[in-house]
Amino acid sequence: MDLFPSSNFHREDDVKDNYVAMAFVLGVSAVLSWLVISEVISPLNEYPGPFLAKWTNWWRFALVRTGSYHIRIKELHDQYGPVLRIGPNLLDLDIPKLVKTLYGSDASWQKTEFYKNNSVVINGKTTYQLFSEIDPASHARMKRPIAKFFGHGMVLSKEVLMDKAIIDLCSHLEYRYHEKSCDLGEWIAFCAWDILGNMTFSQPFGYMDKGYDFDHSLSIADKSLDYFAAVGQIPFLDNLLDKNPIIRLGPPNLGNITLIATKHLTERLAAKDFKPSGALDYLQHFIDVNNSDPNVTETDILMNLLTTLIAGADTTAITIRTIFYYSLRNPPVYRRLEEEILAAKLAEPAPYSLARALPYLEATVREAMRIHPSVCMLLERYVPEPGLTLPDGNYIPPGTAVGINPYVLGRNNDIWGPDANEFRPERWLRGEEESEDAYRGRMKRFNAADLTFGGGSRMCLGRYIAQMEVYKVVATLVSHFEIELADPTSEWKVVGSWFPRQKGLKCHLKSRS
Numbered sequence: 324m325d326l327f328p329s330s331n332f333h334r335e336d337d338v339k340d341n342y343v344a345m346a347f348v349l350g351v352s353a354v355l356s357w358l359v360i361s362e363v364i365s366p367l368n369e370y371p372g373p374f375l376a377k378w379t380n381w382w383r384f385a386l387v388r389t390g391s392y393h394i395r396i397k398e399l400h401d402q403y404g405p406v407l408r409i410g411p412n413l414l415d416l417d418i419p420k421l422v423k424t425l426y427g428s429d430a431s432w433q434k435t436e437f438y439k440n441n442s443v444v445i446n447g448k449t450t451y452q453l454f455s456e457i458d459p460a461s462h463a464r465m466k467r468p469i470a471k472f473f474g475h476g477m478v479l480s481k482e483v484l485m486d487k488a489i490i491d492l493c494s495h496l497e498y499r500y501h502e503k504s505c506d507l508g509e510w511i512a513f514c515a516w517d518i519l520g521n522m523t524f525s526q527p528f529g530y531m532d533k534g535y536d537f538d539h540s541l542s543i544a545d546k547s548l549d550y551f552a553a554v555g556q557i558p559f560l561d562n563l564l565d566k567n568p569i570i571r572l573g574p575p576n577l578g579n580i581t582l583i584a585t586k587h588l589t590e591r592l593a594a595k596d597f598k599p600s601g602a603l604d605y606l607q608h609f610i611d612v613n614n615s616d617p618n619v620t621e622t623d624i625l626m627n628l629l630t631t632l633i634a635g636a637d638t639t640a641i642t643i644r645t646i647f648y649y650s651l652r653n654p655p656v657y658r659r660l661e662e663e664i665l666a667a668k669l670a671e672p673a674p675y676s677l678a679r680a681l682p683y684l685e686a687t688v689r690e691a692m693r694i695h696p697s698v699c700m701l702l703e704r705y706v707p708e709p710g711l712t713l714p715d716g717n718y719i720p721p722g723t724a725v726g727i728n729p730y731v732l733g734r735n736n737d738i739w740g741p742d743a744n745e746f747r748p749e750r751w752l753r754g755e756e757e758s759e760d761a762y763r764g765r766m767k768r769f770n771a772a773d774l775t776f777g778g779g780s781r782m783c784l785g786r787y788i789a790q791m792e793v794y795k796v797v798a799t800l801v802s803h804f805e806i807e808l809a810d811p812t813s814e815w816k817v818v819g820s821w822f823p824r825q826k827g828l829k830c831h832l833k834s835r836s
């Protein structure tokens with residue numbers, strides 16, 4: 324075949340074009356040779372992975388956009404083994420032993436640029452919050468004054484802030500879905516957001532009252548996390564998309580939630596004599612930090628509010644949905660859970676201290692967090708000096724981005740056994756023939772491989788809130804209703820993103836009373 328028909332190729336007008344074409348070809352070959360050379364000499368060459376992934380991050384970008392990133396990555400681990408190269412400079416590790424190394428107390432394992440793009444522009448300045456700040460010193464400065472408000476004892480004192488919303492959930496479900504099926508998954512999200520509204524501002528958002536995402540904040544939050552999950556694979560893209568000062572090409576950002584937070588902050592600062600009716604909310608805590616440190620600015624307060632709002636509702640909703648979905652599809656599990664909760668004769672809403680003491684409920688919660696953690700992507704960190712030596716002796720040089728994915732780790736057969744893909748809360752309980760020592764050893768191994776809430780200095784700040792909410796909501800719903808899946812055979816749809824959200828948990832609910 325003649326690629327360059329001579330009649331066209333030699334026309335005089337085209338001489339200039341030919342130079343342009345040649346320059347283009349030279350440029351492309353230069354780039355390609357550079358790619359080839361850097362690939363050929365890359366120290367990561369010995370690690371297996373999909374062919375495209377070692378050349379370009381676009382492979383991962385495209386995979387994240389499909390919504391099944393976590394599922395595909397797990398398949399690739401099954402195919403290639405524990406060390407998977409998923410980018411020119413990125414390794415996904417499925418090695419439980421390394422959890423302590425990467426996510427332990429050594430702050431030199433810094434977050435990568437992946438996180439940076441979870442930022443907002445305030446007064447024209449890109450601003451990072453607790454989650455997206457990657458510099459350890461700045462992160463520690465941000466965290467120090469507010470960490471105590473999220474400690475275990477402090478969170479226990481905030482139980483009253485969630486009680487009424489949980490009662491409201493039961494009454495809405497009871498009156499709205501009498502004798503018709505209900506999307507329980509959606510209502511769990513409405514409730515989680517209203518609880519978070521009351522914890523943060525002493526005012527629920529009103530999703531349960533309205534019965535739908537009336538101000539689009541929930542769907543905008545989903546979209547902005549989808550954006551973050553994808554753009555984080557190629558962070559410089561963010562400069563072209565979201566934060567582009569000339570024209571914003573990107574998808575919705577956190578603007579809507581920022582507006583809500585700003586509105587509450589402004590109102591609270593104006594109402595100097597604010598007195599909460601019950602426990603102090605987080606907005607007030609964040610403002611009060613200023614009493615001991617007058618350097619605190621309104622932007623700092625706003626950033627703390629935003630982190631709480633972004634991280635605090637969908638994560639817990641995902642866990643609660645997982646509990647109902649998997650246990651309702653495993654009738655023996657659900658029956659045992661139901662029996663235990665009913666026998667406890669809990670008040671409504673279930674007091675946390677009593678719900679927390681139910682062993683089968685605890686096993687179910689842990690199993691749900693294992694099989695479907697609320698973060699299903701790589702928790703990326705840079706390897707610090709002097710590099711990382713893997714258990715098999717292989718070496719990864721400093722500057723390489725590595726990470727462990729809670730979803731992949733949650734299904735690691737070495738830790739969880741051959742039935743890691745099954746939902747089996749019993750694995751968290753002592754087996755009939757198991758000695759106390761063997762059980763304790765097994766739990767120690769399980770706990771060491773639990774990355775649901777991350778780890779080290781970057782561990783989830785809201786984990787006690789999340790736990791309280793999950794136990795209370797599940798125990799209350801099970802006590803109040805007889806629950807059945809509307810269609811026990813239909814599977815839900817999981818949209819993998821930074822938070823893997825689920826659609827379709829249609830149930831029939833019947834009040835017990």
Ligand code: HEM
Binds near residue numbers: 789
């Ligand atoms: C089941 C529920 C939850 C799960 C599974 C979860 C999971 C996580 C994970 C895995 C991280 C670490 C991410 C990383 O290292 O890349 C994280 C960080 C964080 N989470 Fe959660 N989270 C949950 C609920 C909450 C709630 C309710 C709040 C707040 C009210 C919250 C606030 C935060 C904050 C502030 C960070 C950043 C901490 C830091 O970098 O210092 N989370 N969460």
Ligand SMILES: *[C@@H]1O[C@H](CO)[C@@H](O)[C@H](O)[C@H]1NC(C)=O
Binds near residue numbers: 538540582
């Ligand atoms: C959130 O954004 C939507 C769509 O842009 C808008 O209709 C709605 O009023 C916004 N809500 C708030 C509270 O700003």
Ligand SMILES: *[C@@H]1O[C@H](CO)[C@@H](O)[C@H](O)[C@H]1NC(C)=O
Binds near residue numbers: 436442449560561
């Ligand atoms: C997103 O990450 C890229 C690469 O680190 C960086 O150039 C860009 O400034 C980041 N955007 C924001 C808003 O942090």
Ligand SMILES: *[C@@H]1O[C@H](CO)[C@@H](O)[C@H](O)[C@H]1NC(C)=O
Binds near residue numbers: 484488489599600
């Ligand atoms: C919000 O919290 C207050 C306690 O500060 C409580 O009295 C109220 O019932 C809560 N509202 C909801 C909807 O949970």
Ligand SMILES: *[C@@H]1O[C@H](CO)[C@@H](O)[C@H](O)[C@H]1NC(C)=O
Binds near residue numbers: 615616617618
């Ligand atoms: C406030 O900022 C000033 C100047 O940066 C610093 O010297 C001072 O220690 C800060 N105060 C507190 C309480 O952190």
Ligand SMILES: *[C@@H]1O[C@H](CO)[C@@H](O)[C@H](O)[C@H]1NC(C)=O
Binds near residue numbers: 613616620624
């Ligand atoms: C923090 O306190 C200082 C001094 O008391 C005050 O000037 C400043 O406005 C306060 N900032 C906020 C956000 O309340």
